Amino acid sequence: MTALEIHGLSKTYGNGKIALQDVSLSVAKGSFYALLGPNGAGKSTLINILADTVRSGGGSVRLFGHDLFTDRSWCKRRMGVVPQEIAFDPFFTPREVLHFTSGLFGKKADDAWIDELFDRLELSQHTSKNTRQLSGGMRRRLLVAQALVHRPELVILDEPTAGVDVELRRRLWSFMRELNAKGTTILLTTHYLDEAEELCDQVAIINHGKLLTAQPMADLMRQVASSCLWLRYQQTIELSPADHEILAQYAPRTDAQGLYLQLGLQDDGQSTFHQAYQAAVDRFGPPLDAGVRKEDLEDVFLRLTARQVGEAK
Amino acid sequence: MKTSNLLGAQTLFKREVRRFLKVNMQTIVTPALTAILYLLVFRYALGDRQVPGIGIDYFTFLVPGLAMMAMLQNAFANTSSSMIMGKVMGMQIYLLMAPLSAMEVVAAFLLAAVVRAVVVAVVFLLVLVPFVDLTIIHPWLIILYGVCGSLIMGGLGLLAGMWAKDFDNIAMVTNFIILPLTFLSGVFYSVSQLPELWQRVNYANPFFYLIDGFRYGFLGVGDTDPFASVGIVLLTVALVFASCWYLWRIGWRMKD
Numbered sequence: 001m002t003a004l005e006i007h008g009l010s011k012t013y014g015n016g017k018i019a020l021q022d023v024s025l026s027v028a029k030g031s032f033y034a035l036l037g038p039n040g041a042g043k044s045t046l047i048n049i050l051a052d053t054v055r056s057g058g059g060s061v062r063l064f065g066h067d068l069f070t071d072r073s074w075c076k077r078r079m080g081v082v083p084q085e086i087a088f089d090p091f092f093t094p095r096e097v098l099h100f101t102s103g104l105f106g107k108k109a110d111d112a113w114i115d116e117l118f119d120r121l122e123l124s125q126h127t128s129k130n131t132r133q134l135s136g137g138m139r140r141r142l143l144v145a146q147a148l149v150h151r152p153e154l155v156i157l158d159e160p161t162a163g164v165d166v167e168l169r170r171r172l173w174s175f176m177r178e179l180n181a182k183g184t185t186i187l188l189t190t191h192y193l194d195e196a197e198e199l200c201d202q203v204a205i206i207n208h209g210k211l212l213t214a215q216p217m218a219d220l221m222r223q224v225a226s227s228c229l230w231l232r233y234q235q236t237i238e239l240s241p242a243d244h245e246i247l248a249q250y251a252p253r254t255d256a257q258g259l260y261l262q263l264g265l266q267d268d269g270q271s272t273f274h275q276a277y278q279a280a281v282d283r284f285g286p287p288l289d290a291g292v293r294k295e296d297l298e299d300v301f302l303r304l305t306a307r308q309v310g311e312a313k
Numbered sequence: 314m315k316t317s318n319l320l321g322a323q324t325l326f327k328r329e330v331r332r333f334l335k336v337n338m339q340t341i342v343t344p345a346l347t348a349i350l351y352l353l354v355f356r357y358a359l360g361d362r363q364v365p366g367i368g369i370d371y372f373t374f375l376v377p378g379l380a381m382m383a384m385l386q387n388a389f390a391n392t393s394s395s396m397i398m399g400k401v402m403g404m405q406i407y408l409l410m411a412p413l414s415a416m417e418v419v420a421a422f423l424l425a426a427v428v429r430a431v432v433v434a435v436v437f438l439l440v441l442v443p444f445v446d447l448t449i450i451h452p453w454l455i456i457l458y459g460v461c462g463s464l465i466m467g468g469l470g471l472l473a474g475m476w477a478k479d480f481d482n483i484a485m486v487t488n489f490i491i492l493p494l495t496f497l498s499g500v501f502y503s504v505s506q507l508p509e510l511w512q513r514v515n516y517a518n519p520f521f522y523l524i525d526g527f528r529y530g531f532l533g534v535g536d537t538d539p540f541a542s543v544g545i546v547l548l549t550v551a552l553v554f555a556s557c558w559y560l561w562r563i564g565w566r567m568k569d
């Protein structure tokens with residue numbers, strides 16, 4: 001069964017900015033799903049449409065088989081969203097906030113569950129403080145607790161670990177894994193791609209409002225992530241459109257300083273190490289140093305989003 | 314499938330009441346004190362003078378009007394401040410994400426506004442009990458005009474909060490629309506004292522009917538027939554409620 005079925009979702013803002021173009025994806029019940037994309041790709045717009053804080057511009061969404069747009073109340077009770085921006089109610093304590101959030105979602109406050117959330121999110125020492133007294137990281141964890149307090153079947157996390165230290169991040173993911181193991185479907189956006197790779201079994205990548213790929217994480221890693229050849233140069237390399245064209249089969253990219261050139265190598269025998277190295281030397285001369293390494297999700301992500309930019313050019 | 318969320322609406326109502334009770338010095342004591350200060354100033358400025366055409370001393374005349382003015386202003390402040398605070402602090406999304414219908418949201422906000430207005434008026438009147446011989450001629454008119462006035466102003470506050478993008482917008486509505494309309498609504502004078510042109514202006518001011526009807530409930534005298542205005546007041550309540558419901562439903566100025 002699918003937890004979330006999105007078909008042809010589109011959105012154009014009043015200022016003419018196209019945020020989503022005909023996005024379709026399916027999130028299986030019980031999956032841990034990564035929704036990735038660079039800043040401004042349309043991830044938050046998609047999540048905000050699901051959360052009912054942004055109007056849809058077309059398309060359909062079904063949540064556990066129910067139409068999101070005609071059966072909002074049913075769907076909202078089963079969904080918990082952690083928004084990207086930190087929001088807090090300056091009048092109340094974290095405990096009061098969770099009591100109110102439970103009630104707003106039509107559930108009587110379950111104090112045992114609320115205490116467990118405080119404990120797992122390391123807020124137990126701060127339940128009676130005013131939210132104004134909490135640090136940024138604490139407020140973000142309170143947002144996570146708010147999203148979970150009504151025990152939703154689908155949890156949507158929009159960059160929940162931004163500003164959260166490494167240790168707490170680890171504990172948060174451990175908690176999310178537990179929830180996922182108990183059947184909660186989790187849709188996650190994050191900029192920590194290593195986390196997405198480690199946590200998620202499904203992945204979708206969007207850029208400029210378009211879906212680039214949506215598939216099991218293992219399949220994506222198998223299909224596009226083979227090895228890559230990196231070459232270090234003494235002088236900065238700037239890839240021109242002609243370079244992109246000539247080296248297209250290697251999906252070339254450079255690091256931020258332009259001192260490292262990276263060329264993707266496919267396992268299909270079409271692009272061997274020797275050919276790629278020679279192509280680079282032909283264009284930019286011999287490098288200072290070179291090597292081969294296995295691609296990770298970040299490489300795949302950058303390659304896919306860069307390819308789309310290249311196609312647009 | 315439509316499912317109501319009565320617990321959600323109750324929770325929102327409770328949250329809105331708790332919010333103003335948490336800052337009671339600002340939301341209850343200050344408005345009551347302001348109204349009492351007005352009363353004292355006018356009491357000593359006008360002495361034992363009677364209100365022309367009505368035959369009641371100014372002090373007694375002012376008390377119900379000031380109580381109603383405080384109710385109207387506080388009902389407006391309760392919803393408008395909650396809305397704009399929610400927008401500025403980013404909390405508004407929790408109301409949009411909650412499984413609450415527009416009807417439930419509007420009802421909860423407006424009822425909380427009525428509670429604040431009633432609390433302010435009760436505090437104000439209780440303080441004055443030892444100093445004024447206040448009669449209650451038509452209690453149901455007091456309740457009707459008090460509750461309807463608060464609902465109308467709570468609704469207008471909600472609309473202003475939906476429209477506003479920041480605190481300045483709300484201050485603009487409060488200072489340039491709400492404050493003049495409440496001050497020029499016959500709180501401090503009988504309309505019969507005014508020149509004809511200003512009488513007409515007063516009759517065009519909807520707040521005038523609310524304050525006059527409320528005062529009639531206490532004193533049994535007023536500038537208009539409050540029984541004839543009941544229909545208009547109820548219609549206004551319905552119109553404001555419907556506007557709030559519709560605009561919340563479409564997410565006016567809240568959803569892109």
